[in-house]
Amino acid sequence: MKMDLEFERKLTIPMETKQLFPVTAELAEIVDARARILRDIFEGRDQRCLLIIGPCSADNAESVIAYLARLRDVQERVLERIFIVPRVFSNKPRTNGEGYMGLVHQPDAAGRPDPFKGIIAVRSLHLRALRETEFTCADELLYPETHRYLDDLLAYVTVGARSVEDQQHRLTASGLGIPVGMKNPTHGDLDVMLNAIHAAQTGHSFIYRGWAVHSRGNPLAHAVLRGRTEAGKSVPNYSYDDLRRLADRYLASGAQNPSILIDASHANSGKDPFRQPEVVRDVIQSRRRDPELARLVKGFLVESYIEDGSQQPGGGVFGQSITDPCLGWEKTERLILEIAENVCI
Numbered sequence: 044m045k046m047d048l049e050f051e052r053k054l055t056i057p058m059e060t061k062q063l064f065p066v067t068a069e070l071a072e073i074v075d076a077r078a079r080i081l082r083d084i085f086e087g088r089d090q091r092c093l094l095i096i097g098p099c100s101a102d103n104a105e106s107v108i109a110y111l112a113r114l115r116d117v118q119e120r121v122l123e124r125i126f127i128v129p130r131v132f133s134n135k136p137r138t139n140g141e142g143y144m145g146l147v148h149q150p151d152a153a154g155r156p157d158p159f160k161g162i163i164a165v166r167s168l169h170l171r172a173l174r175e176t177e178f179t180c181a182d183e184l185l186y187p188e189t190h191r192y193l194d195d196l197l198a199y200v201t202v203g204a205r206s207v208e209d210q211q212h213r214l215t216a217s218g219l220g221i222p223v224g225m226k227n228p229t230h231g232d233l234d235v236m237l238n239a240i241h242a243a244q245t246g247h248s249f250i251y252r253g254w255a256v257h258s259r260g261n262p263l264a265h266a267v268l269r270g271r272t273e274a275g276k277s278v279p280n281y282s283y284d285d286l287r288r289l290a291d292r293y294l295a296s297g298a299q300n301p302s303i304l305i306d307a308s309h310a311n312s313g314k315d316p317f318r319q320p321e322v323v324r325d326v327i328q329s330r331r332r333d334p335e336l337a338r339l340v341k342g343f344l345v346e347s348y349i350e351d352g353s354q355q356p357g358g359g360v361f362g363q364s365i366t367d368p369c370l371g372w373e374k375t376e377r378l379i380l381e382i383a384e385n386v387c388i
Contacts (some may be wrong), residue, residue, distance in 0.1 A: 054159055061192075061195065064166045074196065077179045078198065080126055081199065085222055092126070095181050096129060097132070097181075099367040100367075102143070102152045107172070108172065108176070110349050111176045128199050130181050131168060133168070134147055134183050144156070145161075169182075180199075184212060185206065199224070202225050216261055217260050217264075218251075223243055225264060225266060226267040227269060233288075236267075237298070240296075240298055243261050243264035246258050270311035272310055278310060280310075281307075290336060305343050307344060308345065316347075317351075317370065319370055320377075327382070327385050345378070352364070
């Protein structure tokens, strides 16, 4: 039976897109230098706190770059204690398949989907971030096949709660040369996350973008706790007992470079952006209480933008999220400075 799909247009291949928006030798040195720092953090040679921070979804290039410029200024003030990787998430997974699905789908949030233009818009934005702020950024590995459009630019990727059980995500993660955060699934099963980490750290032969490929395994794949959902309600999983429970199982698993990041948003904050500082403070206290957790818990993911809250697409507020609500800049800056003052390294 014929597939019921309408093929609209063939997309540009990654090599062509990279030729249109190239990374110069000078910019490549910045990418490499930041990659070495991240590797040192996850391998335990650099004790700084890692902070993955930025908008829930990078829907507007100008406001994202304006946010990153502010982030650049505060990074210089806290560089000895915090290493910042901005969130420039161009994909937005949707629980029921409806709503704005990110820049790669809709480069114009008020327009029709156009993945051809979306791919170009995403690469252009990540390249602007590197060129104008010297930040290499984080994105979500929602579509494994699109990673090749950005693999020379990205510092970090996450595999989300709805993707972490998927075989192709795990196999693709095993071939990436950067840290990959494996989130616990929405139902919270730690075995799923730990199995994903094991799969990503193991070499595989598989099919990718029409090729037979082989990966060597990614020793920088690690755990991200983002809370869970029970009976439609958000349940956090960042308490001391939660961290201790994961630490014991994680260390017993024999994983390479065992590392934990705490997603301060999503179910851990009950989707209330203003509770994210509370999550961070609680985890910092757990790290102080337990030296082993201080080594394992490397940092945080925080959803933050220029303006507090969120708006509908086309709302017109510069620097305000059109997906999940975010922490505004004034509160963000205070939180970063508070982490720098209180985190133990």
